[in-house]
Amino acid sequence: MNIAYLLDFLPTYVAREIAALAVKDISISIHLPPGSPDSNLWDKVLPEDGLKHPDILISRDLPLHWCRLPILPLAKESLPEVFPLFLRMPFRFTHYAFKALLSGTLRYFLAGAAYARNALSDKPDLLHAHFAKDAAHIAMWAGTLLDIPFSVTTHAQDIFVPKSNERLAKLLKNAQTVFTISHFNRVFLTNRFGDFPDNKLKVTHLGLEPRSLPDHEQSSSGIPTVMCVASGLVPKKGVEVLLQACRTLHERNISFKCIIAGTDQAGDRLEYFRKAVSEYKLDGIVEFRGLMPSNEVLEAVSTSTIFVLPSVEAPNGDMDGIPVALMEAMGIGVPAISTKLTGIPELIEDGVNGLLTTPGDHEELADAIEKLLTDPGLAEALATCGREKVLKDFSVDRYTDDLIEAWTDLLV
16 A cells, blocks of 8 residues: 655654554655745654655655745746646646636645646555645645545644635545544534544544653652643643643742743744743743754653643634643653643543643642642552553554554545
8 A cells, every 4th residue: 555645744643653654564655845834843853764664755845835825926836847737637637727716725736736747657545644734735636636535634723723614624525534633523523514424534543652652760850840742832732821830839839840842933932931930930940941852852751750731722712632742641651631621531531540620720730730749659550540541542553553444445
């Protein structure tokens, strides 16, 4: 089976998925944009040499920037690239170009045609995209032109706050299979877009490879460490709530250190939070590490006492799905605290394999952190059950088996 991944960027969990598929004799070609703020940021976190495998080919050939070009520069750049495809299939090309023009998705169509032209000589069996964003729309049109199936995995921001509900609905309708990462998402999509055809919308929890995770060995400093990984430092990660909880714990004379990993592209939010640390008189207690490669993040998590991700609903409606950082911490064996939001309760059962608090409630979060810092027995019991949960229900092996089964059904 030969699968082409068309991606806006390459996050670590998608790389993990692709590597696991290659081990199962699935040939993968990865198509990324030549460069973008998101892709450049992720490249620093996950260098492409982490995907060296004879069945994985990485190309920086996806003209994602066409989706944002004004019409004249778009025509000048795209027409020489797609004209050879028009000559190969003039009626099919013209028919779908007209449909794309009427639906306001001509840029996506042209980018899809550019990919389709290059793929004609070695056509994949199926196209797949992660996130219902630009690359997925490009994949949809490419699949249409090549007459091959297209599937998409939906996550969080891409469905909670899409750029266009109308375009998202069209994408979901045209995908042969829609994967989504939680049962919460399945209900959300069904409520918003109506019932899907039988067996089209599938819940596939993202997976980890536990053997690749470091062992849990707490820091020898003697000071308990609270760790948080907040990609992009975006509002939905609840960093402000965590800082308020840290201030409350400090006022209670609780001894601890809090390490927060993550940054935004411009660094503005990182600077904002560092100033907040000083305003809250948390210097020396809360440390922002900024951007860290994925292996360094896992090492930092593995030496922490507690992992906390206080997810909230952002003012614009954006929310987390089931954060991979939570899975990783639990897979390492670190007791985890998060919130009762979206699909997170599908990973953490409150009081059984972790603790859940009310989103945005910093006092409740402070209570939960204090509870685990002062009750090592409870923390260890939750951590043990948390690791068992990840091993059982969130393994990359099981996850990729589900993908292969669904793709096989499409190709029969």
